Amino acid sequence: MQVIDAKGIYYRDLNQKVREAVAKGEKEVLLKNVNGQYYIGDGLNGESTITIEGVPGNDLAAFMDGPTLIVKDNAQDNISNTMNSGKVIIHGNAGDVLGYGMRGGKLHIRGNVGYRVGIHMKGYKKQAPVIIAGGKAGDFFGEYMAGGILILLNLDGEKDSRPTVGDYAGTGMHGGVIFIRGEVDKKLCGAEVGITDPDEEDIKLLKEHLTDYCKDFNLNIDEIMKGSFKKLTPASLRPYGNLYAY
Amino acid sequence: MFKSLAVPEFLAKIDQIKCIKCKRCIQNCGWSVYAWGGDKVLIDTFKCVKCLRCYHYCPEEAITIEDNPVKYRSNANWGFYNIRNIKRQAETGGIPLTGMGSDMPYPVLFDSLLIDACQVTNPSIDPLREPMELRTYLGKKPAKLEFENGPDGKPKLKTKMPPQIKLEAPFIFAPMSYGSISLNAQKTIAIAAKELGIVMNTGEGGLHEDIYPYRSNIIVQVASGRFGVNPDYLNAGVAVEIKIGQGAKPGIGGHLPGEKIPLDIAKTRMIPVGTDAISPAPQHDIYSIEDLRQLIFAIKEATNYTKPVSVKIAAVHNVAAIASGIVRAGADIVYIDGFRGGTGAAPSIIRDHLGIPIEHALAAVDERLRQEGIRNEASIIAAGGIRSCADAAKAIALGADAVALATSALITMGCTVCGKCYTGNCSWGITTQRPELTVRLDPEVYAERLINLIHAWSHELKEILGALGVNAIESLRGSRERLRGIGLDSQTLDILGVKPVGR
Ligand code: SF4
Ligand code: SF4
Numbered sequence: 001m002q003v004i005d006a007k008g009i010y011y012r013d014l015n016q017k018v019r020e021a022v023a024k025g026e027k028e029v030l031l032k033n034v035n036g037q038y039y040i041g042d043g044l045n046g047e048s049t050i051t052i053e054g055v056p057g058n059d060l061a062a063f064m065d066g067p068t069l070i071v072k073d074n075a076q077d078n079i080s081n082t083m084n085s086g087k088v089i090i091h092g093n094a095g096d097v098l099g100y101g102m103r104g105g106k107l108h109i110r111g112n113v114g115y116r117v118g119i120h121m122k123g124y125k126k127q128a129p130v131i132i133a134g135g136k137a138g139d140f141f142g143e144y145m146a147g148g149i150l151i152l153l154n155l156d157g158e159k160d161s162r163p164t165v166g167d168y169a170g171t172g173m174h175g176g177v178i179f180i181r182g183e184v185d186k187k188l189c190g191a192e193v194g195i196t197d198p199d200e201e202d203i204k205l206l207k208e209h210l211t212d213y214c215k216d217f218n219l220n221i222d223e224i225m226k227g228s229f230k231k232l233t234p235a236s237l238r239p240y241g242n243l244y245a246y
Numbered sequence: 247m248f249k250s251l252a253v254p255e256f257l258a259k260i261d262q263i264k265c266i267k268c269k270r271c272i273q274n275c276g277w278s279v280y281a282w283g284g285d286k287v288l289i290d291t292f293k294c295v296k297c298l299r300c301y302h303y304c305p306e307e308a309i310t311i312e313d314n315p316v317k318y319r320s321n322a323n324w325g326f327y328n329i330r331n332i333k334r335q336a337e338t339g340g341i342p343l344t345g346m347g348s349d350m351p352y353p354v355l356f357d358s359l360l361i362d363a364c365q366v367t368n369p370s371i372d373p374l375r376e377p378m379e380l381r382t383y384l385g386k387k388p389a390k391l392e393f394e395n396g397p398d399g400k401p402k403l404k405t406k407m408p409p410q411i412k413l414e415a416p417f418i419f420a421p422m423s424y425g426s427i428s429l430n431a432q433k434t435i436a437i438a439a440k441e442l443g444i445v446m447n448t449g450e451g452g453l454h455e456d457i458y459p460y461r462s463n464i465i466v467q468v469a470s471g472r473f474g475v476n477p478d479y480l481n482a483g484v485a486v487e488i489k490i491g492q493g494a495k496p497g498i499g500g501h502l503p504g505e506k507i508p509l510d511i512a513k514t515r516m517i518p519v520g521t522d523a524i525s526p527a528p529q530h531d532i533y534s535i536e537d538l539r540q541l542i543f544a545i546k547e548a549t550n551y552t553k554p555v556s557v558k559i560a561a562v563h564n565v566a567a568i569a570s571g572i573v574r575a576g577a578d579i580v581y582i583d584g585f586r587g588g589t590g591a592a593p594s595i596i597r598d599h600l601g602i603p604i605e606h607a608l609a610a611v612d613e614r615l616r617q618e619g620i621r622n623e624a625s626i627i628a629a630g631g632i633r634s635c636a637d638a639a640k641a642i643a644l645g646a647d648a649v650a651l652a653t654s655a656l657i658t659m660g661c662t663v664c665g666k667c668y669t670g671n672c673s674w675g676i677t678t679q680r681p682e683l684t685v686r687l688d689p690e691v692y693a694e695r696l697i698n699l700i701h702a703w704s705h706e707l708k709e710i711l712g713a714l715g716v717n718a719i720e721s722l723r724g725s726r727e728r729l730r731g732i733g734l735d736s737q738t739l740d741i742l743g744v745k746p747v748g749r
Binding site for chain 1: 475476517524543
């Protein structure tokens with residue numbers, strides 16, 4: 001394992017060190033004293049696991065293609081921007097615009113997430129990006145979603161009286177699927193969204209993804225699966241089909 | 247249902263005496279204007295867009311396409327399109343779409359600018375006999391150069407040069423995605439770019455494997471839909487461009503309807519077949535200059551600072567301040583697309599009424615960056631209505647480092663600027679994905695024509711430089727003193743930073 005002390009290091013130099021370590025074939029990298037440095041894991045490929053102590057800055061894992069990032073604390077905005085593969089695990093809360101244009105890999109967050117999470121996520125061939133958040137989400141959850149899976153668990157509901165998901169969930173959604181644990185108010189969803197109960201296949205899928213999620217955070221899968229889920233899917237693959245005169 | 251009340255724009259006619267009934271017009275028309283009626287060719291003139299494919303392929307000169315004389319009663323206020331769009335909207339309730347750049351009669355300032363020439367007091371140069379330098383480098387230039395003595399005792403450059411794009415002439419091909427144009431059209435452009443030592447731009451549709459061999463002549467684009475973007479893609483070309491806006495449709499997103507997304511396009515965009523490819527209007531991770539900086543540097547990190555990053559914006563009212571922000575955000579190139587720029591599909595209401603012309607935008611941006619002392623920090627690409635080498639030379643004199651061509655490149659492939667690209671029926675095989683139409687465009691053959699065009703413009707540019715008495719494009723760049731405005735009001739002259747003719 002290689003340990004890098006990030007204290008007081010400019011992000012560019014820090015990321016250069018990380019890139020060099022990964023290029024050398026280092027499988028385990030530990031970043032200590034991270035304090036808001038941007039772009040950790042940006043464009044990185046390979047199989048390494050990078051553990052981050054402290055709060056990393058924006059654009060964590062942007063364009064990332066393979067590695068695993070583990071954040072022991074909270075994280076900020078734009079995580080997994082256009083990520084291709086790999087895994088990001090956040091033990092705290094995370095900010096806005098997570099998984100923008102994400103095409104593959106996993107983003108697991110233990111706590112709450114902000115606005116526009118899962119915006120324009122895509123699926124492609126075998127790639128199906130997955131974002132799972134343990135808490136609640138802000139407005140525009142899954143906006144323009146074109147593929148992949150978004151799961152919102154509301155695990156700490158009793159401590160927080162806000163609705164599980166904010167306003168305009170799934171606005172412009174034209175692919176993929178959103179699962180929300182608990183009830184969903186139709187009023188909070190975009191016009192392009194249909195709400196149904198998950199079927200057996202869905203439950204199987206949920207269980208599969210949540211088993212992996214529970215392992216990351218030492219949670220009890222049976223407890224989570226006890227709750228009921230709602231499934232949000234696009235009403236049409238062509239939400240704006242009739243907009244134009246030819 | 248009665249016949250559409252939107253009258254046809256054109257009347258397609260066949261001279262039955264000349265016609266030899268070879269049916270080529272039927273095969274060639276992408277819009278199905280012609281059909282075989284048993285003993286003669288039948289015509290559905292409502293479908294005619296005057297792309298002239300049939301005319302060119304009729305062996306007997308039997309076809310004429312006329313402007314419909316019955317249009318509507320002429321009226322200086324209620325023009326043809328005003329009336330017809332209302333009728334179409336009454337029939338469909340939809341937004342009328344259009345293709346290509348705006349055809350509205352807004353003034354074109356390039357046509358009111360004249361270029362200087364040498365007489366008596368300074369000699370002109372003959373470009374046929376003396377060297378003329380058109381080579382252009384796009385990217386950030388250092389504010390000063392430092393030298394040190396090398397091991398051999400000779401001075402060598404100490405300053406580390408930021409990454410640059412090398413162009414053999416100050417022309418590039420503007421972004422046109424696979425999806426908006428056919429793969430054969432993209433290939434045509436790629437072959438020409440490589441041969442010419444200039445660059446093309448993928449547009450926002452990803453990079454098809456057939457285009458990969460041309461990677462050293464390609465700028466890859468990242469737009470709000472992030473189609474086909476992964477780390478390999480970012481590193482594939484010579485530069486990465488963030489698309490914020492397009493001159494023909496500033497402030498609105500793109501939208502490739504699902505039925506126009508066959509397997510191959512879906513693969514290149516990395517999306518499932520048949521779903522809409524929606525590019526949201528904004529990039530939702532960019533709500534400010536600070537956010538733009540974040541994406542610029544996310545890309546620089548992902549490409550290890552080896553590629554210049556360009557930011558493409560539409561020319562809008564406040565373009566100078568925006569461009570200054572873009573440069574300060576770390577962009578190496580600012581690409582400004584004037585409102586007359588082309589498009590594969592845009593609502594006509596947007597195309598014809600939003601944005602500002604490239605001439606004003608370019609002059610304002612160049613001036614602003616100079617005033618702020620950051621002009622060297624980024625190169626400027628001007629686009630949106632460059633119709634000739636004269637436009638290109640004037641744009642360069644107004645401050646552009648290079649100009650981008652799209653419509654003029656398509657014209658070399660047969661395009662007649664009929665403006666119906668959004669239908670996906672282009673008879674020339676350019677803005678269509680229908681295989682029977684795209685096979686018409688043989689990339690090797692048409693690349694030759696495109697190469698000819700750029701060679702011709704390069705010769706013309708050298709002639710202009712020679713007449714100006716300079717021997718490098720660098721000497722014309724931003725040299726507004728060599729331009730004069732004719733018939734322009736003093737405020738416009740002031741914005742352009744040029745004197746009136748006679749002064
Ligand atoms: S291409 Fe010309 S000659 Fe041939 S069928 Fe058509 S109109 Fe007649
Ligand atoms: S590309 Fe084709 S459809 Fe578009 S203007 Fe040119 S000829 Fe017409």
